[in-house]
Amino acid sequence: MERLRIGIVGAGPAGAYAAWQAAAQGHQVTFFDHRAPWEKPCGGGITVKAQTEFPWIEEMAPLARRVHEFRFLSPTDREIEFTCPRDTLIFERKTFDEAIRVRAESAGALRMHRKVQAIEPMGDEWRLIAQDEEHRFDFLVGADGAVSLTRDALVPDFPGFQTSIASGFLIPAQLDRIETKFFGDSRGYLWFFPRQDHLSVGLCLWGGEGAAVKGRETRECLLELLQKHFPDLDPTSGKGYGAFIPTIMDSKCWKVARGGDNWALVGDAGGFVDAITGEGIFYALRSARALTRAINAGAPGEYDRVWRAEFGPELEKASQLVHRFYQPGFVERVIRFGAQSNGIRTVLADLVMGNQSYLTLRRRLQREILRAGWRRIVPMRKSLKGA
Numbered sequence: 001m002e003r004l005r006i007g008i009v010g011a012g013p014a015g016a017y018a019a020w021q022a023a024a025q026g027h028q029v030t031f032f033d034h035r036a037p038w039e040k041p042c043g044g045g046i047t048v049k050a051q052t053e054f055p056w057i058e059e060m061a062p063l064a065r066r067v068h069e070f071r072f073l074s075p076t077d078r079e080i081e082f083t084c085p086r087d088t089l090i091f092e093r094k095t096f097d098e099a100i101r102v103r104a105e106s107a108g109a110l111r112m113h114r115k116v117q118a119i120e121p122m123g124d125e126w127r128l129i130a131q132d133e134e135h136r137f138d139f140l141v142g143a144d145g146a147v148s149l150t151r152d153a154l155v156p157d158f159p160g161f162q163t164s165i166a167s168g169f170l171i172p173a174q175l176d177r178i179e180t181k182f183f184g185d186s187r188g189y190l191w192f193f194p195r196q197d198h199l200s201v202g203l204c205l206w207g208g209e210g211a212a213v214k215g216r217e218t219r220e221c222l223l224e225l226l227q228k229h230f231p232d233l234d235p236t237s238g239k240g241y242g243a244f245i246p247t248i249m250d251s252k253c254w255k256v257a258r259g260g261d262n263w264a265l266v267g268d269a270g271g272f273v274d275a276i277t278g279e280g281i282f283y284a285l286r287s288a289r290a291l292t293r294a295i296n297a298g299a300p301g302e303y304d305r306v307w308r309a310e311f312g313p314e315l316e317k318a319s320q321l322v323h324r325f326y327q328p329g330f331v332e333r334v335i336r337f338g339a340q341s342n343g344i345r346t347v348l349a350d351l352v353m354g355n356q357s358y359l360t361l362r363r364r365l366q367r368e369i370l371r372a373g374w375r376r377i378v379p380m381r382k383s384l385k386g387a
């Protein structure tokens with residue numbers, strides 16, 4: 001196998017995991033990140049499916065908060081509570097990401113605490129400028145998140161690449177479960193993620209034009225909603241944050257190549273986030289793994305085919321369903337019937353654990369809603385007959 005000089009821009013989960021896996025196979029890896037270690041604005045939730053797919057996450061579990069109880073609140077404030085048979089892990093990102101970076105360094109990757117400022121092709125090589133220093137690589141990996149310099153340099157025209165904006169607070173408060181509140185105008189949702197010693201509260205609104213204005217709008221909307229629905233929480237006692245999440249809703253975006261013979265985009269830089277749940281850490285790791293599998297097989301140019309085969313259809317399906325999923329009527333019905341139906345609560349538990357495919361979700365939920373409705377009608381009919 002040819003030993004490649006690989007330059008990775010960004011050391012979040014995607015960049016750090018790619019660095020770890022490629023260095024472990026003997027490639028000469030340099031990964032750049034001027035912020036790391038830092039608390040990336042994020043819920044930090046790692047689903048059961050991510051833990052199953054990447055068993056090494058279990059070694060980090062003592063650093064996380066374990067949660068298996070959930071509560072959903074509908075647009076009209078109906079509630080549903082359910083318990084999962086396995087825990088979701090909630091990490092502070094500073095700790096989680098750093099644990100992967102340390103593994104990358106132990107495998108031989110070189111970490112550079114530098115910001116990459118410019119990228120250009122030079123013959124068969126890539127030339128990177130990082131804080132006035134020049135670096136040359138055979139293979140370039142863009143792992144620099146939702147707002148990606150590498151993506152702009154490699155794929156300046158990226159039809160349908162969209163982001164949502166999230167605004168939140170890390171509040172010194174405690175909660176035993178994950179809570180999600182949905183709204184009538186279907187533009188987003190509010191979440192409460194308990195962490196080891198604080199609560200991460202956030203609002204995600206679907207993206208669009210004018211991100212700067214949207215940021216302010218999201219923050220104001222979040223403060224209003226907290227005041228209205230959770231007046232006991234004082235967000236100003238905590239630290240505020242705002243960030244972008246890739247939210248691809250346009251199927252043509254999935255047709256754009258995320259890699260070529262000597263370059264690749266992984267994680268948020270490639271838009272690899274579930275548009276329905278906002279889960280991105282799992283796909284950051286999966287895309288990094290797909291890439292390093294292709295590199296380690298001596299065929300880095302195959303990356304675009306590998307990620308499509310491994311997880312392309314599920315992300316595309318989420319993009320197709322996202323608007324229907326958040327229709328207020330649909331969410332309201334699921335929560336209303338779910339409060340009386342074990343079947344619906346089981347579907348929701350499977351969904352948050354990552355064990356329920358989107359391909360069959362709607363059908364399964366509709367079946368359970370019908371069953372729940374039927375169970376209410378039959379006793380009603382019997383009592384009417386007896387009357």
Ligand SMILES: Cc1cc2nc3c(=O)[nH]c(=O)nc-3n(C[C@H](O)[C@H](O)[C@H](O)COP(=O)(O)OP(=O)(O)OC[C@H]3O[C@@H](n4cnc5c(N)ncnc54)[C@H](O)[C@@H]3O)c2cc1C
Nearest residue numbers: 010012013014042043044045116144145166267268280281
């Ligand atoms: C508010 C919020 C809540 C979320 N909650 C969850 C959740 O609970 N669970 C989940 O799975 N996902 C969640 N996500 C999504 C998740 O945070 C991302 O999908 C995930 O972090 C993607 O990992 P990444 O490595 O691709 O990018 P990032 O984690 O964003 O890492 C990119 C890195 O690149 C670095 N970088 C950027 N530009 C440069 C440069 N020019 N030079 C050098 N370095 C650079 C940055 O400093 C950063 O460290 C959430 C996102 C947001 C915004």
